[in-house]
Amino acid sequence: MMDGQLDQVEAQVSSHFATHFMHPSEEAIEVTEEWAEEYRACPGPDVTYFHPIMADELDKWMDRMLKSKAPGPSGVSFELLSMTGDKFRAHLLQVYNRALETAKIPSSWT
DSSP, rough: OOOOHHHHHHHHHHHHHHHHHHHHHOOOOOOOHHHHHHHHOOOOOOGSSOOOOHHHHHHHHHHHHHHTOOOOTTOOHHHHHHHOOOOHHHHHHHHHHHHHHOOOGGGGGG
């Protein structure tokens, strides 16, 4: 194929893809049962997979965190978290477990 022909083919392909993806056809596409089964949408996360976090697990996790690390976007350091009392940790545990149960996190975390 000559260079001029290659340029023309590239332009046609580019135009076709631009048209296809910018203005997709509204024609119905026939989908076979086999294809539909293979490529069906995945369900949401299986929240039954996760067991609730126990207080001793949270305590172990907090004890293992490096205290000298810089805080994240919240501004709360692991050093500060490690100094919290039982009431705060119980609340934090509720927040974490609620996120696992519902597969949703507080909007302020995103």
